[in-house]
Amino acid sequence: MAKEVVPEAARKRRKPTKAGVVLSEQLIVETAMRLLQQSGREGLTVRRLGAALGADPSSLYRYFRGADDLTLAIADELIGRAMRGWEATGDWRADLRELGMRIHSAYLAHPQAAVLTASRVSGRANEIDADEVILGVLRSAGLPDREVVRIYHAFIDQTLAFAVLDAAGLALPPAARAADEAVWHATYARLPAETHPNIAATVPLLVARMNNSAYPTALDMLLDNAAAAIARARAADPGA
Incomplete structure (x- = not known):
């Protein structure tokens, strides 16, 4: 059964964590986004998120019903940032x-x-x-x-x-991304017009775009x- 999410008013009365942090939905979302940026999807776990916040992982369930609920909050935060201003x-x-x-x-x-x-x-x-x-x-x-x-x-x-x-x-990891980007120069730009006339004719434009x-x-x-x-x-x- 999904755990009950505590109303916002009740959350604001929470005491600081051992790390001196007052938890909020916004802080949890921002910290989750930072963990995603640093370690990817595999790095975003309740345990790691709790550690990053200096909080017991179980306390996160006061704000989110589970990982999927947090995912939806991250999605909404991205849209909010896009619309801001x-x-x-x-x-x-x-x-x-x-x-x-x-x-x-x-x-x-x-x-x-x-x-x-x-x-x-x-x-x-x-x-x-x-x-x-x-x-x-x-x-x-x-x-x-x-x-x-x-x-x-x-x-x-x-x-x-x-x-x-x-x-x-x-x-992508930097090396994989660089390898992908290099393909247009290293492979496509070297294809002969005799076998690949359309690529050869347009390759300077392809490389540029x-x-x-x-x-x-x-x-x-x-x-x-x-x-x-x-x-x-x-x-x-x-x-x-």
């Missing part, structure tokens, strides 16, 4: 692009946490607020709600898919599609 400009395309880049960047700043959480739906406050904002940006452009949801679905899935793809590369994220390009392509949908909606209903 964002302000709408009233230009739907600029606003949506900025939101996408912010989310992508927030995940890449914590690649191990990104790989762990990008596929999850937390249903927590930051995620809900972000979804409300993104849907609002699209609706403000005058799209029918069916088109709003279609584009929102593609936007958020594309953003998180690229976030986890790019984060997985950053999460392929170790960088394609997310900005993919995002612009999605925004082009959204702009076309908006144009169609306005043509169908000029008074909208």
